[in-house]
Amino acid sequence: MLYRLLRLIRKELQVILGDKKTRIMLVMPVLLQTLVFSFAATLEVRNATLAIFNQDGGAASADLQQRLSRTPSFSKLLPVRSEQEARSVMDNQEALVLLRIPADFSRRLAERQTAPLQIVIDGRRSNSAQIAMGYVSQVIQAYTLERGVHPSSHLLSRNIYNPNLDSKWHVLPSLVALITTIGCLTVTALSVAREREEGTFDQLLVSPLTPAYIMAGKAVPGILVALVQGGIIVSMAIFGFGIPFSGSLPLLLAGLTCYGLALAGVGLFISSISSTQQQAFLGVFAFMAPAVNLSGYVAPIENMPRFFQVLAYMNPLTYCINIVKGVFLKGYGFGDALPDLWPLLLIAFGTLSLALYMFRRHIA
Amino acid sequence: MTSRPARPRPRASEAPPAPAGGVAIEVRELLKRFGADAPPALDSISTWIAPGTITGLVGPDGAGKTTLLRTLAGLLAPTSGTVRVLGQDPLTNAALREQIGYMPQKFGLYEDLSVQENLNLYADLRDVVGEARVESFKQMLAFTDLARFTERLAGKLSGGMKQKLGLACSLLGSPKVLLLDEPGVGVDPISRRELWRMVRELAHGGMTIVWSTAYLDEAELCDHVRLMNEGSLLAAGTPKDLMGAMQGRSLHLTKLTAPRRDVLQRALRAPEVMDGVIQGDQVRLVLREAAQRPDLGPIQAGPEATLVEVAPRLEDAFISLLGGGPGGDSPLAEVTRDVELHADQDPSAVIEARELTKRFGDFTATDAVSFRVAKGEVFGLLGPNGAGKSTTFKMECGLLKPTEGQALVMGIDLKKSPSAARQRLGYMAQKFSLYTQLTARENLEFFSGVYGLRGAEQRLKIDEMIEAFDLNPWLSQRTLDLPLGLKQRLALACAVMHEPEILFLDEPTSGVDPITRREFWTHINALAQKGVTIMVTTHFMDEAEYCDRIGLIYRGKLIALDTPDQLKHGTATPDCPDPTMEEAFIHLIQAFQARLDEVAS
Numbered sequence: 001m002l003y004r005l006l007r008l009i010r011k012e013l014q015v016i017l018g019d020k021k022t023r024i025m026l027v028m029p030v031l032l033q034t035l036v037f038s039f040a041a042t043l044e045v046r047n048a049t050l051a052i053f054n055q056d057g058g059a060a061s062a063d064l065q066q067r068l069s070r071t072p073s074f075s076k077l078l079p080v081r082s083e084q085e086a087r088s089v090m091d092n093q094e095a096l097v098l099l100r101i102p103a104d105f106s107r108r109l110a111e112r113q114t115a116p117l118q119i120v121i122d123g124r125r126s127n128s129a130q131i132a133m134g135y136v137s138q139v140i141q142a143y144t145l146e147r148g149v150h151p152s153s154h155l156l157s158r159n160i161y162n163p164n165l166d167s168k169w170h171v172l173p174s175l176v177a178l179i180t181t182i183g184c185l186t187v188t189a190l191s192v193a194r195e196r197e198e199g200t201f202d203q204l205l206v207s208p209l210t211p212a213y214i215m216a217g218k219a220v221p222g223i224l225v226a227l228v229q230g231g232i233i234v235s236m237a238i239f240g241f242g243i244p245f246s247g248s249l250p251l252l253l254a255g256l257t258c259y260g261l262a263l264a265g266v267g268l269f270i271s272s273i274s275s276t277q278q279q280a281f282l283g284v285f286a287f288m289a290p291a292v293n294l295s296g297y298v299a300p301i302e303n304m305p306r307f308f309q310v311l312a313y314m315n316p317l318t319y320c321i322n323i324v325k326g327v328f329l330k331g332y333g334f335g336d337a338l339p340d341l342w343p344l345l346l347i348a349f350g351t352l353s354l355a356l357y358m359f360r361r362h363i364a
Numbered sequence: 365m366t367s368r369p370a371r372p373r374p375r376a377s378e379a380p381p382a383p384a385g386g387v388a389i390e391v392r393e394l395l396k397r398f399g400a401d402a403p404p405a406l407d408s409i410s411t412w413i414a415p416g417t418i419t420g421l422v423g424p425d426g427a428g429k430t431t432l433l434r435t436l437a438g439l440l441a442p443t444s445g446t447v448r449v450l451g452q453d454p455l456t457n458a459a460l461r462e463q464i465g466y467m468p469q470k471f472g473l474y475e476d477l478s479v480q481e482n483l484n485l486y487a488d489l490r491d492v493v494g495e496a497r498v499e500s501f502k503q504m505l506a507f508t509d510l511a512r513f514t515e516r517l518a519g520k521l522s523g524g525m526k527q528k529l530g531l532a533c534s535l536l537g538s539p540k541v542l543l544l545d546e547p548g549v550g551v552d553p554i555s556r557r558e559l560w561r562m563v564r565e566l567a568h569g570g571m572t573i574v575w576s577t578a579y580l581d582e583a584e585l586c587d588h589v590r591l592m593n594e595g596s597l598l599a600a601g602t603p604k605d606l607m608g609a610m611q612g613r614s615l616h617l618t619k620l621t622a623p624r625r626d627v628l629q630r631a632l633r634a635p636e637v638m639d640g641v642i643q644g645d646q647v648r649l650v651l652r653e654a655a656q657r658p659d660l661g662p663i664q665a666g667p668e669a670t671l672v673e674v675a676p677r678l679e680d681a682f683i684s685l686l687g688g689g690p691g692g693d694s695p696l697a698e699v700t701r702d703v704e705l706h707a708d709q710d711p712s713a714v715i716e717a718r719e720l721t722k723r724f725g726d727f728t729a730t731d732a733v734s735f736r737v738a739k740g741e742v743f744g745l746l747g748p749n750g751a752g753k754s755t756t757f758k759m760e761c762g763l764l765k766p767t768e769g770q771a772l773v774m775g776i777d778l779k780k781s782p783s784a785a786r787q788r789l790g791y792m793a794q795k796f797s798l799y800t801q802l803t804a805r806e807n808l809e810f811f812s813g814v815y816g817l818r819g820a821e822q823r824l825k826i827d828e829m830i831e832a833f834d835l836n837p838w839l840s841q842r843t844l845d846l847p848l849g850l851k852q853r854l855a856l857a858c859a860v861m862h863e864p865e866i867l868f869l870d871e872p873t874s875g876v877d878p879i880t881r882r883e884f885w886t887h888i889n890a891l892a893q894k895g896v897t898i899m900v901t902t903h904f905m906d907e908a909e910y911c912d913r914i915g916l917i918y919r920g921k922l923i924a925l926d927t928p929d930q931l932k933h934g935t936a937t938p939d940c941p942d943p944t945m946e947e948a949f950i951h952l953i954q955a956f957q958a959r960l961d962e963v964a965s
Contacts, residue, residue, distance in 0.1 A: 007813030014810075015801045018842075203797040206761050206868070207814045208787045 004209060008217030012191065016221060026187075030179055030229050034236050037175050044167050045132045050074040051095035053086045058106020064143055068099070073135045090122060097121050097132045109147055161329040172237040173328040174297045177259065177320040179233060180226040181291065184260050185284045188222035188267030193280035211359040215268055215352070222267060223260030230256045237328070247327035251334050255323035258344040262316035265351025272358035291317045319344045382412050388541060388572035389413040389436060394445035396431055405431040407595040408445070413574060413588070418567045420586035420603075421576040422682070424877035425848050427592040429576040430469065433543045436574065437466040449541055462490065465539035467530045469546050475519030479510055479529055482518050483536070490537035504532040507562060523749040524555025531562065542566065542573045548582050549874075552748030552903070553946050554953060560585060578875055580679040581905065581946075591682055593877065598685045603678050610650070610676035610684060613638075615657070617647040621666030625889040631665075632692025634658035639680065639689035641882065642889075642910045644929035650680045652688065679878055679906075690883045694890035695832040696860070703739065703865045703895035709774055711739040714897040715760060715866060719769035722755050729755040731920035732769065737913075740895045742888065744902060744911035746949065752920040754870070757901050761791055761868040773866055787815065790864030794871040796855035800844035804835055804854055807843055808861065815862035829857040849880035856887060867891060869900040873907065885910050905945040916952055923956045 016022055050068060054061050069077050078095050080086045089095045098120040108115040119136060121129040145154075162169040195201040204214055234252070237243045270283035292298065294308060295317040301309055312318055319340040326332035326340070334341075382390075389412060396406040406428045413419045421429045434440045435447055438454030438461060447453060452460050473482050483504065487497050505511040508528040513521065518529060527547050534542060544563070548556050567573050567587070575586060583589050584603045591598040591606070599606060620627055628647045632640050636655040641648050647665075651657065657671055683689050705711055715737035722730040730752045737743040747753035758764040759771045762778040762785070771778050776785040791797075798807050808826045817825055830836055833853045838846055843854065852873070859867065869888075873881045881904075888910070892898055900911065908914055909928050916924040916931075924931060932943050935951040943951065 003818055004814050004816060007810060011799065011802070011806070011810040011813075014806055015799060018803075018806075019801050198800065199793050199795040199797040200799060202763055202793060203791060203811075204814070205763055206786055206789060206791040207811075208783045208816070209814055210783055 001213065005213055005217055008209065008213065009220045012217060012221040013224070015191070016187065016225070026183060026225060026229065027232070030183070030232050031236075033179050034172070034175060034233050037171050038168050038241060044165075045073050045096070045128045045135065047075040048073055048096040048128070048132055049076045049078050049094060050132070050136070051078040051080050051086065051089045051098040053080040053098060053100040055103045056101045056105040057103075058110075060106040060109045060147070061101045064101070064140065067139055067143055068136065071135055071139060073132060086120070090120060093122065093124070095122075096125060096129050097136060099136060109144070109149065112147075112149055114149065115144070168241055169243055169329060170325075172233065172241060172243055173325045174321050176230050176233045176237070176256075176324045177295075177317055178292060178297065180230045180256065180259070181263060181288065181317060182284075183229045184222045184226040184263040185267045185270075185287065186281070187225045188218050188264045189270040189274070189280040189284050190277050191218055191221075192268065192271035193274055193277045196275060197277060212356060215356060215359060218268060218271075219261065219264035219352070222264045223257055226260040226263065227253065227256055243328060245328055246331035248333050249327075251332060251337055252324065252327045254334075255320060255327070255337060255341065255344070258341060258348060259316055259320040259323075261348035262344055262351055265348055265353075265355050266316075268355035269351060269358060272355055272362055291315050294318070295321055297321055313343070314347065316344055316347045319347075383414045385415065387412040388415040388450060389574070390446075390448045391432075391435075392446045394432075394435065394447060395443045396428075396435060396440065397443045404443075404595050406435070406442075409597050411590055411597060411600055413572060415572045416567060416570045417587040418563060418573045418575055418585075420583040420589040421574060421592060422578075422580060422583040422586075422589050422678075423592035423598075424578050424880075425875035426594065427877075428595040429592060430545055431595075432592075433466070433545050433574065433576060436541075437464055437543055439466075462537060463540045465534035465537070465542040467534040467542075467544045467547060469549065473518040473526060473530055473533065476517060478515050478517055479521070480514040482529060482533055486533040486536050492537050500536055500538070504535060507565075508532045522555070524551045524558065527551055527555070527559055528562070531559070535566070540571060542571055544573065544575045546576050546578065548577050548579060552751075553905070553949050554748060556582070557950070579904070580677065580682055580878065584678045589678070591685065593686065599681070606681040607676045607678055610680045612673060613651040613653070613655075613684075614674050614676040614680055615649045615651065615671045616643065616674050617649060617660075617663070617665055617669060617671055618645075619666065619668040619670060620645065620647065621668065622664055623893075625893055627663060627665045627669075628889070629692040629886075630663045631658065632689075634663065639683045639882070640692065641885070641906065643906075644909055644927070644932065648674070650676075650683065650689075653684070683878055686877075686879060689879055690886065692886055694887045696887045697890035697894060699828040699832055700860070700891060700894050700896075701863060703897075705739060705774070705865070712736060713772070714739050714741075714774055715743070715899055716772040716775075717756070717760060717769070718772065720756060720759055720766050720771055721768040722752075722759060722764060723767045728920050730759065730766075730917075733915075733917070733920075733922045734769075735915055735922065735925060737897055737899060739897055740892050741912045742892050742898045742900065742910060744900050744908050744914040745917060746902065746908055746914055747917035748953065751918045753901055753917045755920075756917060757868070757870060757899070760899065761789060762786060787862070788865045790859040790862070790867040792855050792859040792867070792869050792872050794874050796851045798843045798851060798855055798858065801842065803840050803842055804846065804850075805839040807854060807858055808835075811858035812861045817862060825861050829861055833857045848876055852876050852880055852884060856884065860891070865896060867896055867898045869898065871901055871903060873902075873904065881907075905949070908945050916949065918953050918956055919960070924952050 052065060054065065065077065068074060078089060080089055080098070086098055090098055100118040100120065102116065105115050105117065117140065119133055121133050123129070159165050192201065195204065238245050266287055270287065271280050274280040274283055294312040294315050296312065301312045301318065304312060322340045323332065323337050326337060392410050394406050394409040395404055397404050409432065421432060423429055431440065435442055436449055436454060441455055449460060450463055454460050454464065474485065477485065483501055492500060505514065508531065510525065510529060510532070513525070518526060521529065531547065547559055551559065563573055563575065577583055586603060588601065589603055589606065590600050617627065617631065624642055624645065624647055628640050628642055631637055631647060631649055636651050636658040637649050638652040639650040660669060713736040717733050717735050720730055720733045721728065733756055745753050745757055755764060759766045765779055773785050774788060778785055799810065802810065808829060812822050812825055830839065835854060835857065838850055843851065846854065873884055888898060902908060911928060913925065913927055914931060915922050926934065928945060932945065932948045935943050935948040940947060
């Protein structure tokens with residue numbers, strides 16, 4: 001029976017690789033998404049506009065302005081001259097952050113007194129504005145320290161695992177998990193639906209292959225696709241973007257394989273309840289969107305209400321992201337990854353059993 | 365038959381003279397290509413269609429019927445040539461569209477809308493409003509007998525009712541020309557008669573009707589036919605004229621004592637014989653043009669055997685135009701071993717259904733069906749759409765689990781040990797279930813592989829199939845691009861490579877041309893001679909004639925089980941002393957329905 005299973009897998013790969021369009025569809029989006037996510041969908045703030053309402057005009061205020069203009073976050077400083085103008089630049093989203101330097105700023109600094117400043121941020125763009133505010137306060141803090149004004153306490157921060165807080169370090173490893181999800185799910189879910197549409201599925205069912213073998217024959221190519229796509233992104237991350245790879249490569253492959261098994265179960269379950277490729281496609285999306293949102297990639301799981309936390313811990317993507325990030329940034333070995341590996345295997349067992357049950361039921 | 369030589373493509377030299385009463389449709393030198401390198405879908409067609417007639421566009425899939433209809437409807441622009449419908453160009457003349465009713469294949473209905481909603485939609489599209497709308501709805505519903513079902517979703521109607529609704533929708537707005545694309549497909553003989561009655565009535569009302577079909581027996585009912593093949597027009601005329609030209613060439617070989625399959629095989633070797641099929645207990649032969657009757661000696665049909673002239677069929681004319689049928693020898697037989705059953709296997713019950721029952725909720729699709737099929741027998745399952753034929757078939761080959769009863773193959777219950785039993789089955793379905801993205805060779809490799817053939821044995825078997833089905837020129841082509849007839853051959857090759865003892869065939873020849881169909885049955889006959897047991901479902905009545913026995917399924921029950929000839933004789937009445945298979949089919953179902961109605965009242 002093993003030989004027949006290998007035959008089935010080979011056929012599946014011939015179908016996938018034999019068609020030029022399918023080949024392109026499996027590789028091109030991976031390249032595009034990696035580029036889009038790394039360059040366009042970053043969480044950092046760059047090239048933003050900072051409005052400055054300088055009521056002071058002293059040397060210190062000019063100095064501070066100078067420093068702010070040198071950060072890569074703000075490519076443009078927008079001078080504002082009146083209250084009305086300050087209001088209108090914020091209203092019209094001409095600036096992300098407004099810094100107001102009061103008239104006594106230089107004098108107070110010179111006298112080594114605490115010198116209050118006002119920052120106005122645009123709550124409509126809360127995320128990036130807060131990040132921008134962080135940059136501004138860092139610059140100000142550094143400047144005032146230099147000038148000898150010591151606040152009562154002072155935080156010294158050090159970023160571990162990602163010293164420069166480069167968002168690519170966070171995005172690319174997560175992307176390995178995200179993008180392989182699409183590849184593996186569509187390959188498993190759509191291939192069964194396509195066979196059903198073309199009538200070849202009945203042909204498989206009347207052959208000596210049992211439903212479990214047929215499922216295995218569909219799952220393995222899905223996992224292989226996941227591994228190849230994952231490999232492409234990992235290579236791009238390491239060689240293209242210089243992200244450090246500190247952990248074990250076999251662990252990464254093992255993690256992706258376990259994740260592939262869990263996904264194949266989901267994909268096969270979707271295919272067992274859909275009779276057309278269109279339905280299967282919608283099923284894939286119905287799984288994808290919540291899976292990404294509940295994975296901890298977009299928002300921390302700890303922030304979610306209890307019910308959604310439970311869902312997040314049933315989500316295979318959560319564990320896969322943990323493993324990939326761990327391998328890249330934290331130098332994970334098998335021992336470190338165990339708390340993420342066993343849940344993945346458990347989920348894989350669950351989804352595959354459910355899919356097998358649905359398949360058998362379908363024949364009855 | 366091993367290598368089918370490239371035939372010169374025959375075609376009608378020119379259109380017959382147009383009738384005195386003028387024409388409703390005229391095409392001249394119509395050429396249509398999809399893509400610059402593609403072979404023409406329509407190859408310089410010139411013909412006309414007379415007003416107030418039913419004209420059949422007849423030919424197998426890929427003949428160009430749909431392309432021609434769509435061009436007439438103004439949905440496709442011809443590559444070159446002219447098209448005139450009611451004297452105008454349908455492509456540029458938008459007003460003409462209101463005069464044309466077009467019913468595409470697959471109904472063109474919205475399955476998730478009710479009957480009434482479909483009618484409303486088409487009425488809106490055709491701008492039928494006010495008094496005329498109310499009036500035409502009433503008329504259509506009475507005409508189609510769908511008034512009771514206006515609230516039902518179109519998707520939930522039977523095949524026949526869907527076609528009637530499709531027809532009703534295309535008739536809204538009272539078109540002068542009605543184009544029907546294969547309205548008879550997937551419709552059982554009873555519904556098909558209904559449909560013909562309706563269309564006949566319309567033609568009497570002066571409407572011009574173009575009816576495309578792959579069934580040549582159906583085409584005999586048309587006023588005019590245009591025989592098409594591979595984009596060319598083979599012949600044009602009335603069925604009577606075309607069949608008349610075959611007068612004297614169609615014969616029955618009756619009173620056989622030798623097995624009829626062997627007789628057919630030997631008869632087809634005679635140089636005088638152009639074509640032959642099995643017709644119940646007899647063999648039906650068609651002679652070559654101007655040929656003498658063949659010498660019965662070498663045919664060895666039996667001492668009593670005689671040749672009797674019978675009425676020609678349109679199919680005879682079609683095959684004659686194509687240059688004759690294939691021979692009767694199957695190269696597949698040469699590479700197939702005789703089936704030897706296990707000693708403990710009862711040869712009279714290789715396939716057996718015991719009180720087979722399948723319920724879906726409240727609905728009983730198959731109701732206590734029992735039959736036994738003996739070794740080497742060809743057993744046909746017939747029945748109207750939705751009668752339970754497919755459900756029974758699927759249970760017997762293990763695709764559905766029975767609710768009650770047993771489906772046995774070679775004494776093994778498919779419910780209990782499916783895998784072992786399945787190794788000995790072959791299966792071929794309507795759509796030829798091939799992997800269209802793979803090449804022909806990859807398909808052969810895959811299907812032999814899943815049945816456990818490997819190494820030298822596998823290579824030998826694949827080579828034998830390539831030889832027997834003459835697949836060599838096509839091996840590295842994607843299956844999707846193969847012509848239909850080749851797909852059919854390849855599918856059969858894939859189904860029999862592991863030398864199954866039982867072969868399940870689910871409407872195996874829908875849509876293929878009559879020559880490919882004959883080739884197919886030559887192989888099936890040869891396999892039966894080797895002892896392979898065959899179960900087949902079909903809508904083609906001439907295919908039913910090839911069966912040793914036929915089970916007729918209606919309302920989930922097996923209402924008749926006998927040889928084709930016994931079924932026909934059993935339904936003979938003074939009005940209809942010699943019924944055809946189709947008449948027997950209709951008679952049996954109507955008689956059963958009448959009994960049901962009696963019990964109900």
